[in-house]
Amino acid sequence: MSEDVLLHLASNSSNQSDQSLPSKIAKLEARMAGKTSTAVVSTLQLPAAQAAATRSSISSTSVAKFGANAAGEICAESLDSSDSEEDDSNGREFLIQANFQKRRKLADDADSAAAGQIKVAADVRQKVVESVEVKSGTDVNKRKQSRGKGNSTPARGRGSNDQTRIQNSTQSLTSSNGLLENSHHKESSRLKEQLGQNERALLEEELSSLRAKITTLEEDLKKARQESSENQHLYQQLEKELKELKNTEQQVKPKRMKVISDLLISVSKAERQEARMKVRHDSLRLGNVGVIRAGTVISETWEDGQAIKDLNAHLRRLLELREAVERQRKSLKKKQPDKSEGTEAESGAPEEDIIIQDEIYKSRLASIKREEESYVRERDRYELEKGRLIREMKRIRDEDGSRFNNYQILNHRYALLNLLGKGGFSEVYKAFDLLEYRYVACKLHGLNANWSEDKKQSYIRHAIREYNIHKTLVHHHIVRLWDIFEIDQNTFCTILEYCSGKDLDAVLKATPILPEKEARIIIFQIFQGLIYLNKRNQRIIHYDLKPGNVLFDEFGVAKVTDFGLSKIVEDDVGSQGMELTSQGAGTYWYLPPECFELSKTPLISSKVDVWSAGILLYQMLFGKRPFGHDQTQERILREDTIIKARKVDFPSRPSVSNEAKEFIRRCLTYNQEERPDVLTIAQDPYLIYSKK
Numbered sequence: 001m002s003e004d005v006l007l008h009l010a011s012n013s014s015n016q017s018d019q020s021l022p023s024k025i026a027k028l029e030a031r032m033a034g035k036t037s038t039a040v041v042s043t044l045q046l047p048a049a050q051a052a053a054t055r056s057s058i059s060s061t062s063v064a065k066f067g068a069n070a071a072g073e074i075c076a077e078s079l080d081s082s083d084s085e086e087d088d089s090n091g092r093e094f095l096i097q098a099n100f101q102k103r104r105k106l107a108d109d110a111d112s113a114a115a116g117q118i119k120v121a122a123d124v125r126q127k128v129v130e131s132v133e134v135k136s137g138t139d140v141n142k143r144k145q146s147r148g149k150g151n152s153t154p155a156r157g158r159g160s161n162d163q164t165r166i167q168n169s170t171q172s173l174t175s176s177n178g179l180l181e182n183s184h185h186k187e188s189s190r191l192k193e194q195l196g197q198n199e200r201a202l203l204e205e206e207l208s209s210l211r212a213k214i215t216t217l218e219e220d221l222k223k224a225r226q227e228s229s230e231n232q233h234l235y236q237q238l239e240k241e242l243k244e245l246k247n248t249e250q251q252v253k254p255k256r257m258k259v260i261s262d263l264l265i266s267v268s269k270a271e272r273q274e275a276r277m278k279v280r281h282d283s284l285r286l287g288n289v290g291v292i293r294a295g296t297v298i299s300e301t302w303e304d305g306q307a308i309k310d311l312n313a314h315l316r317r318l319l320e321l322r323e324a325v326e327r328q329r330k331s332l333k334k335k336q337p338d339k340s341e342g343t344e345a346e347s348g349a350p351e352e353d354i355i356i357q358d359e360i361y362k363s364r365l366a367s368i369k370r371e372e373e374s375y376v377r378e379r380d381r382y383e384l385e386k387g388r389l390i391r392e393m394k395r396i397r398d399e400d401g402s403r404f405n406n407y408q409i410l411n412h413r414y415a416l417l418n419l420l421g422k423g424g425f426s427e428v429y430k431a432f433d434l435l436e437y438r439y440v441a442c443k444l445h446g447l448n449a450n451w452s453e454d455k456k457q458s459y460i461r462h463a464i465r466e467y468n469i470h471k472t473l474v475h476h477h478i479v480r481l482w483d484i485f486e487i488d489q490n491t492f493c494t495i496l497e498y499c500s501g502k503d504l505d506a507v508l509k510a511t512p513i514l515p516e517k518e519a520r521i522i523i524f525q526i527f528q529g530l531i532y533l534n535k536r537n538q539r540i541i542h543y544d545l546k547p548g549n550v551l552f553d554e555f556g557v558a559k560v561t562d563f564g565l566s567k568i569v570e571d572d573v574g575s576q577g578m579e580l581t582s583q584g585a586g587t588y589w590y591l592p593p594e595c596f597e598l599s600k601t602p603l604i605s606s607k608v609d610v611w612s613a614g615i616l617l618y619q620m621l622f623g624k625r626p627f628g629h630d631q632t633q634e635r636i637l638r639e640d641t642i643i644k645a646r647k648v649d650f651p652s653r654p655s656v657s658n659e660a661k662e663f664i665r666r667c668l669t670y671n672q673e674e675r676p677d678v679l680t681i682a683q684d685p686y687l688i689y690s691k692k
């Protein structure tokens, strides 16, 4: 109710023409003051939040009539003054004062509105600049734009507020005071005019700066065009140079290949010469192949060299010496007095002398034995050297007899160097890949010209099968197969990763027994390869694991090779394996009993490779194969050696860990069903390396 009254009062206070009104109003105000002061007191007595609510409701109602600021202040003034204004005359003074303050307030608002309008004009100008800058799209303009944005945002906000305030003030001015309205109109039109002038000046200034910018941009554009045409020219020049380089490369490439292959060939020639000299030198010491003629039959025989002859002569002499000393000892024993028969004097030799003489003989025999042992060790070493020499002689002979020994370049990239070795139907050459710049092993598969067409075709099918299996295998412990190509109707070539170390067969020939640590890490690597073969979608049984098919690279990494007999495990094969269709292949010492099953087609699985790996480990640890070591392949078949291999025995020496023996026993489980497959035995503690 007090608010309504206040509103009424406020609206009436602007009516200057009603002469009786001031006193009425004064009275009412005085009354109101009493009431209002009560209201103020009660408001003050309320809690702070409630008091604020009351105040804000009053002021919001006033805003509806006068505009936010003016109404708020008038309200506050009327509330402040209500305490002191007690009579009518004072009430009139209050009204005049209130109106005067109202006017002053509105004038202030008009000023601030004018300032707001200047701001708005500045914003408009800013927008023009921005739009021009966006169009120009240069970095410089972007910077300007961001600067402009930073300045304009708050100004724009203030501008709109001020505009609202101007509108509000103008409304209240119109309703409350005509005079004020007139002066305000004048004032605002003057301001507008001034604003227009300012704005124009600013825009002109802006326009001239934009023109300057356009000139700069045009210059920049000109420069950029010039640069672009220079770059275009440079690009064409480089393209031309590249083409020329490519042409030169094409011309130089064969020359470079020739230089490299010439260098390789001269190195390889020197190696061949050195190898032959070494063989000649070693054969003087160790022996040579001689020819013996018996009637019309000429056959080859081995003749020991001087070193072996000397060694054998030493051993013979030592043997004779030992026998002589033993004879002496025996005769001395005969001279020994028979205590039951007579005295020292009667036998002719004092007992003490005989004892001493016997001690001398015994000591001599011990020293002869030591010497003999040392010569035997030396002879064993010579035997190993002799074996190496014989293999090297064979290699040289094969190399000399090979039709690929004249440093050919195969398939325009593989420079053939020296022969590494000869297998059943193949020769393997060390070669250099002139495109990839790496050494490779070229395996030349030769078909016998006398073979029937069918046999040739079958061999080729077999080799292509091997290639197709092998080329998909990419593993650290499997020799990579890089390439295959035909050389002529009877020969084709596969390109393999070159392994510069020996193969395991050569290692075991040089050192038949390996320390367990070395043997374990080799078998571990072989199993890594086997695990890979059994974890692929298309599982593979190697079927020909033997020392000759384990190669070593220059760092001693073991790699499985030769997939000529491998079998791909069909998807639908049962747990016991698949049928072995091509029997009779493989090396018998390393194959499990099921492969010798002749009454029915055997079922094979990765357990074949587990058996072979068990034999390999046994051989590395004990220097011999567990079954049929000294037998020929033919005898193994004839005597059913492997079919009878039910239990593995371990020699007492060298001493080998129980873990190794247990592992070998598991690998050599006779019954195929009970033997673990590759992935199962891979879990064996012997194949697990962990930090202790």
Ligand SMILES: Nc1ncnc2c1ncn2[C@@H]1O[C@H](COP(=O)(O)OP(=O)(O)OP(=O)(O)O)[C@@H](O)[C@H]1O
Residues within 6 Å of the ligand: 420, 421, 422, 423, 424, 425, 426, 427, 428, 441, 443, 479, 496, 497, 498, 499, 500, 502, 503, 548, 549, 551, 561, 562
């Ligand atoms: N990738 C290779 N890197 C280095 N030497 C190799 C490589 N492949 C084979 N050799 C060597 O070449 C020789 C002949 O190998 P090849 O595989 O033809 O014969 P093999 O395995 O002895 O006989 P077969 O294949 O008839 O059983 C062996 O001494 C072997 O060590």
